[in-house]
Amino acid sequence: MSQVRARLRAGREHALNRDRLLLAAKTAAAAAIAWLIVPLLPFVNNEYSYYAPFGVLVVMYPTVAATARTGGQTLLGLAIGIGLGVGALGATELSDIPPVIPLAIVVGVGVLLGGIHRLGAGRDILAVAAVFVLLLAGQAGADDYPLSYLVTMGVGIVVGLVVNLVIVPPLYFQRASGKLNALRDATGDVLDTFADHVDDPDPAQVDTARADLDDLTAEVRREVTEADESGRANPRGRRHRQEQKDNARRMASMDLAVAATRDLAEVVAGRDPAVLDDMTEDAKARFAEAIRACADLTRTPIDDDALDERLTAAHDALGRYANALPSASVTSSTKAHRIEPAIFLRRLVDASTPFASAEPDAAADDAQDDAHSEDDTPAR
Numbered sequence: 001m002s003q004v005r006a007r008l009r010a011g012r013e014h015a016l017n018r019d020r021l022l023l024a025a026k027t028a029a030a031a032a033i034a035w036l037i038v039p040l041l042p043f044v045n046n047e048y049s050y051y052a053p054f055g056v057l058v059v060m061y062p063t064v065a066a067t068a069r070t071g072g073q074t075l076l077g078l079a080i081g082i083g084l085g086v087g088a089l090g091a092t093e094l095s096d097i098p099p100v101i102p103l104a105i106v107v108g109v110g111v112l113l114g115g116i117h118r119l120g121a122g123r124d125i126l127a128v129a130a131v132f133v134l135l136l137a138g139q140a141g142a143d144d145y146p147l148s149y150l151v152t153m154g155v156g157i158v159v160g161l162v163v164n165l166v167i168v169p170p171l172y173f174q175r176a177s178g179k180l181n182a183l184r185d186a187t188g189d190v191l192d193t194f195a196d197h198v199d200d201p202d203p204a205q206v207d208t209a210r211a212d213l214d215d216l217t218a219e220v221r222r223e224v225t226e227a228d229e230s231g232r233a234n235p236r237g238r239r240h241r242q243e244q245k246d247n248a249r250r251m252a253s254m255d256l257a258v259a260a261t262r263d264l265a266e267v268v269a270g271r272d273p274a275v276l277d278d279m280t281e282d283a284k285a286r287f288a289e290a291i292r293a294c295a296d297l298t299r300t301p302i303d304d305d306a307l308d309e310r311l312t313a314a315h316d317a318l319g320r321y322a323n324a325l326p327s328a329s330v331t332s333s334t335k336a337h338r339i340e341p342a343i344f345l346r347r348l349v350d351a352s353t354p355f356a357s358a359e360p361d362a363a364a365d366d367a368q369d370d371a372h373s374e375d376d377t378p379a380r
Contacts, residue, residue, distance in 0.1 A: 019062065019170055019172070019175070022168060022170065023060070023062055023170075026060070026163050026164060026167050026168075027056060027057065027060040027160070029163060029167070030056045030060065030156075030159050030160045030162075030163040030164075031052075031053035031056045031057065031156075032053075033159050033163065034052035034053055034055065034056050034155050034156040034159040034160070035049060035050075035052055035053050037052070037155055037159065038052045038152050038155055041151065041155070043144075043147065043151075044144075044147070044148050044151050044152060045144050045145070045148040047148075048145065048148040048149060048152050049152060050152075051148075051149055051152035051153045051156065052152045052153070052155045052156040052159070053156060054153065054156060055074075055152065055153040055154065055155065055156020055157045055159075055160065056156040056157070056159060056160040057156075058070070058074050058121070058125070058153075058156070058157070059071040059074060059121075059156075059157050059160045059161065060160045060164065061164075062170055062172075062226070062230070063170060063172075063226065063229045063230040063232070063234070064161075064164050064165050064169045064170075064230070064232070064233045064234050065229050065230070065232035065233045065234070066229060067160060067161050067164045067165075068161055068233055069120065069121075070120065070121040071157040071158070071160065071161050073119055073120035073121040073122040074121050074122050074125055074153075074157060075122070075153075075154060075157060076119060076122045077119050077121070077122020077123060077124070077125045077126040077129070078122065078125055078126070078129050078149075078150060078153055078154075079150065080113060080119075080122070080126055080129075081110060081125060081126040081127060081128065081129030081130040081133070082129050082130070082133050082146050082149060082150055084106060084109060084110060084113075084126075084129075084130040084133075085106060085129065085130040085131065085132065085133025085134045085137065085146070086133055086137070086146055088102040088103075088105060088106045088130070088134050089102075089133065089134050089137055092134075102134060103131070103134060103135075106127075106130045106131060106134050107127060107130075107131060109130075110126050110127025110128075110130045110131070111127055113126055113127075114126050114127055129149070132149065133145065133146050133149065165233075165234075165235075169230075169234045169235065169236055170230055170234075171227070171230050171231060171234065171236055171237060171240055172223070172226055172227040172230045173227045173230070173231070173240050173243040173244055173247060174243070175223060175227065176220075176223045176224045176226070176227035176247050177243065177246070177247055177250075179219070179220045179223040179224070180220060180224070180247060180250045180251065180254065181301070182216070182220070183216055183217060183220045183254050183258075184250075184254065184298060184299060184301075185299055186212075186213060186216055187213060187254065187257055187258060187261055187295075187298050187299075188295040188296065188298045188299035189295075190209045190210070190212075190213050190261055191261060191264070191291050191292070191294055191295035191298060191348075192291075192292060192295045193205065193206070193209045194206065194209075194261075194264055194265065194268040194291055195288040195289075195291040195292045195295065196288075197268050197269075198268060198276070198284050198287055198288040198291070199284060199288070201268060201269060201270035201276065202269075203269040203270060203271075206265050206268050206269040207265070207269060209265070210261070210262055210265040213258060213261065213262075214258075214262070217254070217255075217258050220251070220254070221251065221255075224247050224248070224251045227244070227247060228244060228247075228248070231244055246302075249354070249355075250302065253351045253352065253354065253355070254351070256347060256348075256350065256351040257298050257347075257348055257351040257352075259347070260344045260345070260347035260348045260351065261348070263340075263344045263347075264291070264341065264344045264345070264348075267340070267341050267344070275340070275341065279325070280324065282324050283321065283324040283325055285324075286317070286320050286321040286323075286324040287321050287324075287341060289317050289320070289321070290314070290317040290318050290320070290321040290345050291345070292317075293310070293313050293314040293316075293317035293318075294314050294317075294318075294345055294348040294349060296310050296313070296314070297310045297311055297313070297314040297348070297349065297352050298348060298351070298352065300352070302355040307352070307355060307356055307357075308356050308357055311349065311352060311353065311356045314345075314348070314349045314352075315349060318342065318345050318346060318349060321341075321342060321345070322339075322342050325339070325342075
């Protein structure tokens, strides 16, 4: 029941958030404007004015760039479909073939042309436009249908683009930053969970934590991508270039941290029991300590004064873990799996290092190198 409530709450937040309400208001306004403009145009049958609001709905996306791109693709697909329908209609009028044959040909060709990926959103409307023209333009008094269809849809597309550009063109950098904060905290929590299970592996719980983190990472990546797109062709975006760059750097850092966390999950879940079994009790304690230090580091905001201190603490914890490992006096494959956890932890540290004001002491690296000097190139 709690999961159902959480999903309902999340759905309500997505549907009723400020950005969605603004988009709904702008779409409604654009549809009304397009409906009022069409009757003022020459050479257009007012009977088909309803296509103008439809054109608005087709292209009204949250970002200006997406609206412009979709609008151009839709107009191109529409023009090709109308041309296909007009050609089929002419062939029907010049021959005695049954109407069902050109209909089937139009549908088939329209679907084939819809496979052209460069048409983008125009792929979805191409075959529909061709069928509409073939079936409706052939009716008595509907000779102006193809032109009216194209113009009224075009009016809706243009009005939608203008309204989206002029009325508070949206920017999502702040929202993406908030999502990155959530991913940062979630990754730290997952690492703490892993540290709890170093002595008592629980594959089910570790796998659940990793799967949830993967889902959140995919969601955050979509948010960052949409935020980047919201700055394109947006006059307000020029003042937020630094936020865009910061989000991109943070996303790259979190990709590294999440990948290293996913690798650590395999170790903590006991997929290869020899990795944990080969550790002494002291090494396991140092391993858990290093994971927690990396969790604290990962959770630290990039502008936090404590970042340098926690980066150093993570380096030191990694060095203590490396020194606690057994001596490298066995086969190379065994040595490799012994130091793999240290490599994963090192990647977690590296993910946060670019945001620190100074490079911390390299004692951890020296300790790790000394502990494993016999295996400079471990197998992965």
